[in-house]
Amino acid sequence: MPITLVRSENTHSLWNHCRNNFLDEIGSETGPGSYPSFLWITNRNLRDSFLEYAHAKGLKGWLGPPFKTWSELPESFGIRERTIGLLTRQLLIGQLAREVAEKIGFDSFNRETSNVLPGQMIDRLLADFLPEGLTPETLEESLASLPSDDFGLKRNQWIVETYRRYLLELEHRGVRDIRSLNSLLATKIDSGELPNAISNAKILHIYGLATVKNRKRLLTSLSQQENVETIIYLPKEEEMSEWDNWATQTQFITDSNPIVPEIQSASDSSTEAQWVTTRIKKLLVTKEVDLHEIAVISRSPEKDSSHISAELQTSGVPITLRTQVPMLECGVISAFRDIYSASSKGWTYKELKKVLKNPYITTGINPDIVDRLPMKQGFVGLAEWEKEIQNHKSLPSEKGLVENFMNFTDLMEPFSKSHSLASWIKLSLKILQSDPFELKLRASEEIGDNWSIVRTDQRALVQLESIFREWLELADPTKKVQPSEWNALVYQVLNAQYLSLETPLKKGVQILGATEAILSNFRYTFIINANHDIFPKAFRSSGIFSNQERNRLDKLGIPIPNHSSEQRHERSIWRAVAQQPEVTISYRTSSSDEEISEPSVMVPQHICSPITKNTLQIETNKEALLISNAKTLVSSRNDKSLLPVKTPDPQILKHAIIAAHAESNRPGTKIGKEDSPWLQSNPWNGEMGDLLVKDYLSKCFREDHVWTAGDLEKYSTLPFNFWMTKVLKIEKSGKIEEETSPLISGSLAHKILERFYRALKEHLPTTLGGESLEQLNNIVDEVIEEHENSGKWLGEWVLWKQECEKIRSEIQNYLTFELPYLNEQGHSPFLLEYKFGFEEPVTISGKNMSDQEQSLKIRGVVDRVDLVKDGEDTYSILDYKRTATPTTGGYIDGSVLQAPIYLLALQQQGYKIDAARYRSIRNPEKAKQAALIKADSEKLYAVLKIAFSIPERIMQGKFEPVISKTGSWRTSDPGLEVSRSLAKIPLGNRFSE
Numbered sequence: 001m002p003i004t005l006v007r008s009e010n011t012h013s014l015w016n017h018c019r020n021n022f023l024d025e026i027g028s029e030t031g032p033g034s035y036p037s038f039l040w041i042t043n044r045n046l047r048d049s050f051l052e053y054a055h056a057k058g059l060k061g062w063l064g065p066p067f068k069t070w071s072e073l074p075e076s077f078g079i080r081e082r083t084i085g086l087l088t089r090q091l092l093i094g095q096l097a098r099e100v101a102e103k104i105g106f107d108s109f110n111r112e113t114s115n116v117l118p119g120q121m122i123d124r125l126l127a128d129f130l131p132e133g134l135t136p137e138t139l140e141e142s143l144a145s146l147p148s149d150d151f152g153l154k155r156n157q158w159i160v161e162t163y164r165r166y167l168l169e170l171e172h173r174g175v176r177d178i179r180s181l182n183s184l185l186a187t188k189i190d191s192g193e194l195p196n197a198i199s200n201a202k203i204l205h206i207y208g209l210a211t212v213k214n215r216k217r218l219l220t221s222l223s224q225q226e227n228v229e230t231i232i233y234l235p236k237e238e239e240m241s242e243w244d245n246w247a248t249q250t251q252f253i254t255d256s257n258p259i260v261p262e263i264q265s266a267s268d269s270s271t272e273a274q275w276v277t278t279r280i281k282k283l284l285v286t287k288e289v290d291l292h293e294i295a296v297i298s299r300s301p302e303k304d305s306s307h308i309s310a311e312l313q314t315s316g317v318p319i320t321l322r323t324q325v326p327m328l329e330c331g332v333i334s335a336f337r338d339i340y341s342a343s344s345k346g347w348t349y350k351e352l353k354k355v356l357k358n359p360y361i362t363t364g365i366n367p368d369i370v371d372r373l374p375m376k377q378g379f380v381g382l383a384e385w386e387k388e389i390q391n392h393k394s395l396p397s398e399k400g401l402v403e404n405f406m407n408f409t410d411l412m413e414p415f416s417k418s419h420s421l422a423s424w425i426k427l428s429l430k431i432l433q434s435d436p437f438e439l440k441l442r443a444s445e446e447i448g449d450n451w452s453i454v455r456t457d458q459r460a461l462v463q464l465e466s467i468f469r470e471w472l473e474l475a476d477p478t479k480k481v482q483p484s485e486w487n488a489l490v491y492q493v494l495n496a497q498y499l500s501l502e503t504p505l506k507k508g509v510q511i512l513g514a515t516e517a518i519l520s521n522f523r524y525t526f527i528i529n530a531n532h533d534i535f536p537k538a539f540r541s542s543g544i545f546s547n548q549e550r551n552r553l554d555k556l557g558i559p560i561p562n563h564s565s566e567q568r569h570e571r572s573i574w575r576a577v578a579q580q581p582e583v584t585i586s587y588r589t590s591s592s593d594e595e596i597s598e599p600s601v602m603v604p605q606h607i608c609s610p611i612t613k614n615t616l617q618i619e620t621n622k623e624a625l626l627i628s629n630a631k632t633l634v635s636s637r638n639d640k641s642l643l644p645v646k647t648p649d650p651q652i653l654k655h656a657i658i659a660a661h662a663e664s665n666r667p668g669t670k671i672g673k674e675d676s677p678w679l680q681s682n683p684w685n686g687e688m689g690d691l692l693v694k695d696y697l698s699k700c701f702r703e704d705h706v707w708t709a710g711d712l713e714k715y716s717t718l719p720f721n722f723w724m725t726k727v728l729k730i731e732k733s734g735k736i737e738e739e740t741s742p743l744i745s746g747s748l749a750h751k752i753l754e755r756f757y758r759a760l761k762e763h764l765p766t767t768l769g770g771e772s773l774e775q776l777n778n779i780v781d782e783v784i785e786e787h788e789n790s791g792k793w794l795g796e797w798v799l800w801k802q803e804c805e806k807i808r809s810e811i812q813n814y815l816t817f818e819l820p821y822l823n824e825q826g827h828s829p830f831l832l833e834y835k836f837g838f839e840e841p842v843t844i845s846g847k848n849m850s851d852q853e854q855s856l857k858i859r860g861v862v863d864r865v866d867l868v869k870d871g872e873d874t875y876s877i878l879d880y881k882r883t884a885t886p887t888t889g890g891y892i893d894g895s896v897l898q899a900p901i902y903l904l905a906l907q908q909q910g911y912k913i914d915a916a917r918y919r920s921i922r923n924p925e926k927a928k929q930a931a932l933i934k935a936d937s938e939k940l941y942a943v944l945k946i947a948f949s950i951p952e953r954i955m956q957g958k959f960e961p962v963i964s965k966t967g968s969w970r971t972s973d974p975g976l977e978v979s980r981s982l983a984k985i986p987l988g989n990r991f992s993e
Helices: 010-026 046-054 072-076 087-106 120-132 136-144 150-173 180-189 216-224 269-286 301-314 330-343 349-357 382-391 401-415 420-434 437-441 452-472 483-495 545-557 563-578 622-636 650-664 689-698 707-715 720-726 742-763 770-788 796-827 889-893 898-908 938-955
Strands: 003-008 037-041 067-069 201-205 229-235 247-251 262-266 294-298 321-327 498-502 508-515 524-527 583-588 829-834 842-847 853-858 860-869 874-881 912-920 930-934
Touching: 003 010, 003 216, 010 037, 010 046, 010 229, 037 046, 067 072, 067 229, 067 860, 072 180, 087 120, 087 150, 087 420, 087 452, 120 150, 136 150, 180 216, 180 720, 229 874, 247 301, 262 269, 262 930, 269 301, 269 437, 269 524, 269 583, 294 301, 294 860, 301 321, 301 508, 321 742, 330 349, 330 401, 330 452, 382 401, 420 452, 420 483, 437 452, 452 483, 452 498, 452 842, 524 563, 545 563, 563 583, 689 938, 707 720, 707 938, 720 930, 720 938, 742 770, 742 829, 742 860, 742 874, 829 938, 842 898, 853 938, 860 898, 860 912, 889 930, 898 912, 898 930, 898 938, 930 938
Parallel strands: 003 229, 003 247, 037 067, 037 201, 201 229, 262 583, 294 508, 294 524, 321 508, 524 583, 874 912
Antiparallel strands: 321 498, 829 860, 842 853, 860 874, 912 930
């Protein structure tokens, strides 16, 4: 029976129309038994709203409710198979993907790798195949129509056979994939089971859908059955409807008013959260509105919910939040992983200290003991530590230290050996259950009044045990796994796991993701982070199919997303949450990386000034008032102009004034001028004045410290980054990325070039082709195989293989240019990946910026040294860069030091070096002599003066968060919330002071 659509440009009118029509149709029927109409709704918010509405109309309830939420439909249709667990699904698909690849000879998967979840790319494809009930046969037929080379044909076979075997495995196990629900419902409807599932109703109302994605087969089944009239409620849209394939008529509700949203921009996420909180508090004070009638909606709740929920809670506003917390972010899980990490790295000083100091781990060992041992940096393995501790005099307060460390060594000894995967899991389960480190006790201790951390940690421990048990069912009981491999495997598994947490209070301000809030009925709605590529969310292909292939498959009816369909899907979600009477839309003018951000294309044309921290008026909590009043006093600057202020806490105000004064001496996001005081370090901006700190710096970076060119460049480019990574040794936490990291790609390219020239440099060809090309391809294959056998994470395997082919092509193009160029110039490779200073540091000397003699001990690896004048033993240094190369401007501000330092170091070793330069692998013709610097040139001595001035500046405690003139702030650098700066030197360098 054809579907009827009901549309409105106002979701409140749409929901009221649905509820009224439905309640009028069922009248006084209370069940149990048949009903004239039935209602399907998609989420709990809509269910609660419907029940409240029915109660307000005087209805007492039903014996057998005439409505179901989407999650209850399997029971209604008698779908009783249990769903396969997330980890079991991922492991099973990975196992099947490996087996199929090995059988068909698909190179991306025909070898054992350290990736425990190699089928993730296929798993994402299945998320689109399963809801539509796509058969392997249909998929195979469609893929056969794609133009493909040998790689494409094997890829297609790999996808189809893995999919086919996965469906058979589900059937064999008697389970279902939760993503196949819509397809199973369609099958039940096709077999005539719809009337029975909806209490023999003649009309089915469906509310809460916004898009046809993953529901096309279900809609087809509903439109073709003859027993029940289906009515679907949707927001009005201005573009051609994607629902017309299933609907014969559309009714428009005309009693609704047009939506006129309020729009406001904010300088960043923190300011946006504060502004929204202020608006919500004003609503609660000035309007008769319940907390749960207000919603804050984001397209990326995993990123945005923490900001807004923390701000609301700080301001005393109760919230209701359902969120996904990454397992790896739970403190107790990090503690557990610290043990694996330490075991895999041989219990070095750094790793042992981290375990002993972890607040979740109780060992009975004073962590300070490891600092009191001589030569502590050289110990490897707990046995060495135990021996030294036995010989070391312990303090009176450390009674039982030796015995405790021996027990710790015995307990950790199995974690330093190889085991089968199944044995590793059993060993981990044993530690979890016996709990020798009292993890469960520590996880139960509250931090202040914050019980949310306790709830998170306790849930994490329970889920971790569940994950290990699920993993054990598919674990290989034979293959040996090294501790480092096990550590990596655990990271990969937990990186895909989340804790689902919900605040205890159900009636607070609702913090929701956009998909949860589709067609919901709130009195006041705030849509946050409405920025370009955020909402609507940017489409990013997984890489397994090209965009051209995706478009072709879409035309053949294969349910696979492409840019056009995904943007349509995103626009539908936007309409479903934004078409509400009282909606406020906010967006950010800068991203977390401090880059300029644009509003979403869905945000209507508007005029507004962005709210910044300086213009934002917040009076919602004590902290905000303190900061506001402190800034007022600081801005007064002198006694005559002091302005009167009110403060909720006079005792704390003085501390807030100091904080405000400090902020006024930091650059923040201000543009620097030549005379800006904060371009140089000051006590509030990276200058360390404490004598103990300076003494520590002097000990660490004194004359015998061995430097690398990279460390010197790191300081001269951004001293604060050096402070964070080389002094404090704090690195940004990372996560496993799908794509191959630039570091891996770069090392692959370097290794290939080294092998090629090492093999052929005695008889260097003048062009690439024939035998030399064949030899290059063999070398590429060898180096790729070595990387794949290294146990390192290389990225998703299909993406990794594509990256390998890309590098192969780049190297071929590079050598096609360079071999004739070397012949033309009369140059030939002499030293390849030349290491110096590792056994005995090379000492270089010169004058610093104060014209004082200075020495540096140096070590490094030179990519290549070319013989440039045969017979005269004159050489030139070459450093490869895969993409962009440094510019000569880097010599002026000190951000490029590697080539000059290597030039001087090799001269010190007796080589007659003529020059040093950089060359781009990707664009060698454009950058064949990049940043060329000649020996004995004024430019060389000028830049070396900068290098020789760095140690003294470090020992003076100068670590200002101001980047060099040619540098740029990167996402890997400390963020604004840490550095309090995005400043840049406008002219010259920091060493001219």
